[in-house]
Amino acid sequence: MRGERPSPAPNREHGEHTLKVWKGVVVGVDGRDVFVELGPRMQGVISSRDFERTPEVGEEYEFTLRGREDGLWVLQRRESRSLATWESMEAGDLVHARAIRAERDGLEMKIGPLHAFMPKSHTGLARDERTDVLVGKTLVCEVIEVDRERQRVLVSRKLVEQRERVDDRQRRAGALAIGQTVPGHVTRIEPFGVFVALGDGLEGLIHVSNLAYERVEHPAALFRVGQALHCKVLAVRGGGSRVALGLKQTLPSPWPHAATRLPLGRIVEGTIKRVLPFGAFVLVAPGIEGLVPNAEADLRGQRDLGALLAAGDRVSVRVVALDAERERLALSLKHVDGRAIGADEAPAEDSFRAMAAEAKSLATPLGRALHRALADRPDADASPSRHSA
Numbered sequence: 001m002r003g004e005r006p007s008p009a010p011n012r013e014h015g016e017h018t019l020k021v022w023k024g025v026v027v028g029v030d031g032r033d034v035f036v037e038l039g040p041r042m043q044g045v046i047s048s049r050d051f052e053r054t055p056e057v058g059e060e061y062e063f064t065l066r067g068r069e070d071g072l073w074v075l076q077r078r079e080s081r082s083l084a085t086w087e088s089m090e091a092g093d094l095v096h097a098r099a100i101r102a103e104r105d106g107l108e109m110k111i112g113p114l115h116a117f118m119p120k121s122h123t124g125l126a127r128d129e130r131t132d133v134l135v136g137k138t139l140v141c142e143v144i145e146v147d148r149e150r151q152r153v154l155v156s157r158k159l160v161e162q163r164e165r166v167d168d169r170q171r172r173a174g175a176l177a178i179g180q181t182v183p184g185h186v187t188r189i190e191p192f193g194v195f196v197a198l199g200d201g202l203e204g205l206i207h208v209s210n211l212a213y214e215r216v217e218h219p220a221a222l223f224r225v226g227q228a229l230h231c232k233v234l235a236v237r238g239g240g241s242r243v244a245l246g247l248k249q250t251l252p253s254p255w256p257h258a259a260t261r262l263p264l265g266r267i268v269e270g271t272i273k274r275v276l277p278f279g280a281f282v283l284v285a286p287g288i289e290g291l292v293p294n295a296e297a298d299l300r301g302q303r304d305l306g307a308l309l310a311a312g313d314r315v316s317v318r319v320v321a322l323d324a325e326r327e328r329l330a331l332s333l334k335h336v337d338g339r340a341i342g343a344d345e346a347p348a349e350d351s352f353r354a355m356a357a358e359a360k361s362l363a364t365p366l367g368r369a370l371h372r373a374l375a376d377r378p379d380a381d382a383s384p385s386r387h388s389a
Helices: 158-174 255-261 345-360 365-375
Strands: 018-030 033-039 042-047 060-069 072-077 094-103 106-111 114-119 138-147 152-156 181-190 193-199 202-207 228-237 242-246 267-276 279-285 288-293 314-323 328-332
Touching: 033 060, 033 072, 042 060, 094 114, 106 152, 138 158, 152 158, 202 228, 267 345, 279 314, 279 328, 288 314, 314 345
Parallel strands: 042 072, 114 152, 202 242, 288 328
Antiparallel strands: 018 033, 018 060, 033 042, 060 072, 094 106, 094 138, 106 114, 138 152, 181 193, 181 228, 193 202, 228 242, 267 279, 267 314, 279 288, 314 328
8 A cells, every 4th residue: 555645746757747638547546546547658646635536447537747756647637726826826836827918028927817927038939939929828837936025926838848848758758668679760870879760759879889780880881861770679768868779689699599600619710800909809700709819819929919910801710718698709819739720720620521521421431430530630629628718
């Protein structure tokens, strides 16, 4: 039982309150808490004291949003009484105010029988728009100042519009589920990633590390503005202001099958992708890069591999360690006995392996002898215990 709900706190999450009307259906009652379904993945809570009687499940009412608490919207009945006197007003209250006259620096307003003023900077209009376009209209406004001695009230339409935009964004973001695949199109490309419009004003970012399993040097080489994409939702933060997306997560990962393709001790061919002071990264299969640390290379008196290798070079490397879950692969440019691996050894290894497979299929003493000879070569595949890192 949650017990009696405390009065609304002033520092709730964004979208503290709005007079926009939402229809909701009662889905549960727990003590004095009434739980309401406002739409897909959008729930609220309200005190049963706001009803003439305890509502029943399935009944429909109209509500306004008063903020968020514990992941739920705090609701208010639309029929709740409105402010009647200026003495009851406080900064932050929402009111319906009617614009009755345009003045040089703003609008004269009426809140029921009370007079108020809206500065031009708070009308929500563009600088070149005339304030008299609002005269005669009843607007949802926020009270921004109450001077009880002078009986003066200042209101703002702009703050309400800003809050409602945040509310709508939070509602739309609330419909996004982690792991959900969503459509979008590219709106902006930066060195660190790609921005994707998801519709309804929502935008997400695919970080460069989540674009592909292979390293992407610059997204502009692979993507263009306007390109349609299907992305996976990785995280939603800041009430929908930051949506993290992934593109490679929508594709099969090459890593679960890496152990079959790259057994420990196997000599494979790869391409140098980049050389750093501590070692070189080598692409050995689509989407799979491994690191050759300086200690696993014959530096020939040099301080780092950059003096010997460059991006694009083809090399033969030995598989030293593989952690498919963490997507980590350790490689070596040396044999287990410390000898340097020749650049052409991997293609030769593949040829020997093909010969061994063919010889094994020959049902002759010569074929079996050839298979044993190939299998007993010093550089043949060994178990992990024979080829430790």
